[in-house]
Amino acid sequence: MLITGGAGFIGSHVVEECLAHNYEVVVVDNFSSGNIDNLSINCKVYQIDINDAHLKHVFEVEKPDIVIHLAAQASVMKSIEDPIADGEINILGTLRLLEYARIHNVKKVVLASSAAVYGNPLEIPIDEEFPLNPLSFYSLSKWSGERYAQLYESLYGLPCCILRFSNVYGPRQNPQGEAGVVSIFINQLLNHEEIVIYGGQQTRDFVYVKDVAKACFRAIESPTTGIFNISSSSETSIDDLFSMTSLLAGISIEPYKYPLRQGEIQNSVLGNEKATNELGWQNIHSLHDGLRETILSYHK
Structure with missing residues (x-):
């Protein structure tokens, strides 16, 4: 199994789940x-970029039968500032990975996407059939990656499972970008720093990283393909999250x-009913319990 972005916040938890x-x-x-x-000694690591020509060599040598693609440019604000860099990583990087997966007869690809592809919905909760309306280059690039994966499945028979994550939080998260708001708050509180909230009444669906890792595992174990929301299916305002x-x-x-800043939903x-029914996955951690575990991790 090949996991891109495996040393990152979400990726390292997915690595642990798969090793287990x-x-x-x-x-x-x-x-x-x-x-x-973040990584166990029980996995092999290649320090290369997904757009590096050496990625082809990794597929040739390791011959993975499963690929979990988590490497990405994950900041909405950075995508607004530099849409070209965002597209190179999230679109071209994903395309490269899919092409190598096709050439080397990978049995299944699990692709990480984002709730951001839905934009500002007319009603909530959002299911997988809702119309898409990307409001940032980040969300547009993630949607593009989804479409490439779907075409690779329909044209070449490459099984692809697309997981649209809501706002993931938990231990090891970098305090960068909107997706890291929990980590930002914890770091600022523990260091008694100045805290800035943009907006505050905007709501998000926060899902604990260990539940996300289990969703990735369920996606590789299940024969099912398609698009799945991976979320807590509960609404929390940024003000309430901070409190x-x-x-x-x-x-x-x-x-x-x-x-509120430009490009924010x-x-x-x-x-998350589809993931529950078709992948056999369940969101286990409440926000309260997940936050408590995350804060405790800072004291280890």
């Missing part, structure tokens, strides 16, 4: 945000408030 089920794991990561300390995080950390700091809650 006795899979042989090979990791590809350029360590732009990943950390070698809960502050209470669990036992630290009280008054945040500064500014208007107002409300997002994903229905």
Whole structure:
């Protein structure tokens, strides 16, 4: 099994989940945000970029039968600032990976996508049939990756399972970008730093990283392909998230408030019934329990 971005926040938990089920794991990561300390000694690691020509060599040598593609440019704001870099990583990098998977007869590809592809929905919760309306280059590039995967399945018979993650949080998360808001809050609270909240009333669907790792595992174990929302299916405002995080950390700091930033979605809650019914996956951790575990991880 090959896992791209395996040294990263989500990837390292997916690696652990797959190793726990006795899979042989090979990791590809350029360590732009990943950390070698996140990885077990029980997996082989290639320090290369997914757009590097050496990726072809990895497929030739390792001959993976399963690919879990998690490597990505994951920041909405960075995609607005540099859409070309975002497209090179999220579109061309995904295309390269799919092409090598096709050439080397990979049995299944699991592709990480995002709730951001839905944009601002007219109603919530959002199911997989909702119309898509990307509001940033990041969400557009993730949608493009999905479409490439679907075409590779329909044209070449490459089985692809697309997982649209809601806002993932948990231990090892880098405090960068909107997706890292939990990590940002915890770091700022523990370091008694100035805290800024843009908007605050916007809502998100926060899903714990260990539940996401189990979803990736269910996707490779199941013969099912298609698109699945991976979420808690519950709605939390950023203001309420901060209050809960502050209470669990036992630290009280008054945040500064500014208007919502360009490209950010107002409300997002994903229905997860399809993943439950077809993949046999369940979201186990409540936000309270996940936040508590995450805060405890900072003290280890």
